[in-house]
């Protein structure tokens with residue numbers, strides 16, 4: 001992995017009461033890379049991203065973004081674009097109005113809202129109420145919001161969920177083109193075949209860290225399927241039932 005360290009997680013742990021959701025997870029993300037964060041339902045992906053972004057406090061360990069804890073990062077909202085559940089549009093708003101509010105809050109011209117609407121393919125539906133949007137349209141709006149500040153780093157929690165094939169292809173091309181400009185992307189997903197076509201590096205979590213490194217190394221230069229390697233790292237469903245692991 002080349003480039004400067006953009007994200008650093010060291011011994012990150014989160015316990016909810018007696019349940020440990022994330023245990024002693026450490027990895028780095030280097031600039032200009034697209035990194036896939038993979039794991040089963042409940043593996044701790046969202047919790048890790050929330051700790052990274054200061055949305056939930058770690059029980060132990062540290063997470064830094066451009067060398068700082070996120071809450072101390074200067075101009076964080078300009079440098080980091082985030083798409084994550086829980087960041088909901090204002091009630092009754094349209095996509096254009098929503099993005100213009102965000103643009104104003106970031107000190108950007110309202111024309112920037114129109115630019116990102118075009119970028120995510122929502123320009124012809126921008127004046128409709130978000131309440132009536134399909135899942136995929138809401139996902140495109142969330143991506144538009146993340147792209148608004150033209151960030152150096154994108155943190156995207158399952159951005160492909162609900163996208164149609166055009167949307168998925170658009171997302172892949174967009175993420176690759178952002179990386180080619182030297183930007184960095186951390187993207188969580190369950191869509192292993194899609195991730196295989198998109199990312200440079202892979203992080204696999206299943207409460208603990210199972211792998212952090214290049215996709216190429218994980219798949220032995222593309223001779224092994226990511227899906228097979230994934231199940232070797234986290235255990236197949238059958239093995240889990242038999243061993244209780």
Ligand SMILES: Nc1ncnc2c1ncn2[C@@H]1O[C@H](COP(=O)(O)OP(=O)(O)OP(=O)(O)O)[C@@H](O)[C@H]1O
Nearest residue numbers: 016019020021039040041042043044045046047048
């Ligand atoms: N606020 C919370 N209180 C209690 N438990 C929580 C809380 N948030 C998450 N958890 C638990 O922590 C574990 C990890 O959840 P998390 O959402 O991080 O998983 P995930 O890998 O993102 O899953 P998915 O792929 O289903 O989105 C789960 O068992 C979940 O139920």
